[in-house]
Amino acid sequence: MTNTTRFDFDRAADYYDATRGFPPDVIEPAMALTAAVGALSADHDLLEIGVGTGRVALPLSPRVGSYTGVDLSTRMMAVMDGSTHSIRRAQADATRLPFATNTFDRALASHIFHLIPDYHNALAELARVLKPEGLLILVLGGVARPPEVSEALSGTRGKRPGVSFTDMFTFLLDYGWEPVAEAQHVTFTAPVIPADAVRSVRGRHWSGLWERSEEEIEQAAQTLEAALRAAYEDIEEPVAIEGEFSARAYRYASSSNV
Numbered sequence: 001m002t003n004t005t006r007f008d009f010d011r012a013a014d015y016y017d018a019t020r021g022f023p024p025d026v027i028e029p030a031m032a033l034t035a036a037v038g039a040l041s042a043d044h045d046l047l048e049i050g051v052g053t054g055r056v057a058l059p060l061s062p063r064v065g066s067y068t069g070v071d072l073s074t075r076m077m078a079v080m081d082g083s084t085h086s087i088r089r090a091q092a093d094a095t096r097l098p099f100a101t102n103t104f105d106r107a108l109a110s111h112i113f114h115l116i117p118d119y120h121n122a123l124a125e126l127a128r129v130l131k132p133e134g135l136l137i138l139v140l141g142g143v144a145r146p147p148e149v150s151e152a153l154s155g156t157r158g159k160r161p162g163v164s165f166t167d168m169f170t171f172l173l174d175y176g177w178e179p180v181a182e183a184q185h186v187t188f189t190a191p192v193i194p195a196d197a198v199r200s201v202r203g204r205h206w207s208g209l210w211e212r213s214e215e216e217i218e219q220a221a222q223t224l225e226a227a228l229r230a231a232y233e234d235i236e237e238p239v240a241i242e243g244e245f246s247a248r249a250y251r252y253a254s255s256s257n258v
C-alpha cells in the first residue's frame with residue numbers, strides 16, 4: 001500500500017519520539033486514566049488507528065488482551081521493532097480498515113483525527129469494526145510545551161486537514177457517537193528546554209510546518225526565539241512547563257450521518 005496522505009509521517013519517524021514522547025513520570029498515570037476511561041480489561045481486543053511509533057500502544061498494551069495498530073506510515077511503525085510488547089501491526093488507512101465487522105472490543109485514536117480530511121469515513125469504519133457494545137477512546141496531549149510556541153506559530157502553521165484540536169472531544173457527537181462520561185485529565189509539569197522549540201521549528205518537526213517556505217520557517221523561528229527570550233532568563237536551561245493528558249470514551253449509537 002502506498003502512502004497517499006499529504007502528511008507522510010515516514011519523514012517524522014526518526015525524531016517523533018524525541019519531540020512527542022511522554023515525560024517518564026506521566027506514562028503510568030496517563031495509561032491508568034486511559035484504562036479507566038475505556039474500562040479496559042485483559043480479555044479486550046483493541047485497535048488503535050494512527051498508531052505511529054507506539055507512544056500510547058507500547059505502554060497501554062499490557063492492559064488489554066490483544067493490541068492491533070494500523071498506520072499509513074511503515075517507518076513510524078518500524079520504531080516499535082524489537083519492542084518486548086506485542087503489537088500487531090498493519091499498514092492501512094483508517095478510512096478503509098482491513099478488518100471484519102464486529103471485530104474489536106475497544107478502539108483508540110490519539111492525535112490522528114486532525115490529519116484525516118474525510119474523518120467521517122474513519123468514524124464509519126470504527127463503528128463497523130467495533131462490536132456493538134464496544135467503545136472508542138480518544139486521547140489527547142501528554143506533551144509539555146512552552147505556551148509561547150502556539151502563539152508564535154499561529155500564523156505559520158498550515159490549516160489542519162481534519163478536525164481542529166479544540167473540537168477533538170465533540171466533533172463525533174454529530175456522527176452518532178455518544179460520550180460515556182466527561183473527559184478525564186491528568187495534569188503534570190515536566191522540565192523543558194525552551195530553545196528546543198526553536199530547533200523544532202527549524203527542523204519542521206510539526207506537520208503543520210512541512211509545507212511552509214524556507215523564509216516562513218526562518219521568520220517563525222525568529223519570532224518564537226524572541227518570545228522565549230522575553231519569557232525565560234536562559235532559553236537553554238530547563239524550565240518546568242505544565243502539560244495535560246486527556247481521555248474520553250464514546251459509544252456508537254447510530255445516526256443517518258454515518
Ligand SMILES: C[S@@+](CC[C@H](N)C(=O)[O-])C[C@H]1O[C@@H](n2cnc3c(N)ncnc32)[C@H](O)[C@@H]1O
Nearest residue numbers: 009050051052055071072073076093094110111
Ligand atoms: C501525530 S502522529 C500520532 C501517532 C500516535 N497516535 C501518537 O499519539 O503518538 C499521527 C499518525 O497518524 C498516521 N495517519 C495519518 N493519517 C492516517 C490515516 N488516514 N490512516 C492511518 N494512519 C494515519 C500518521 O502516519 C502518523 O503516524
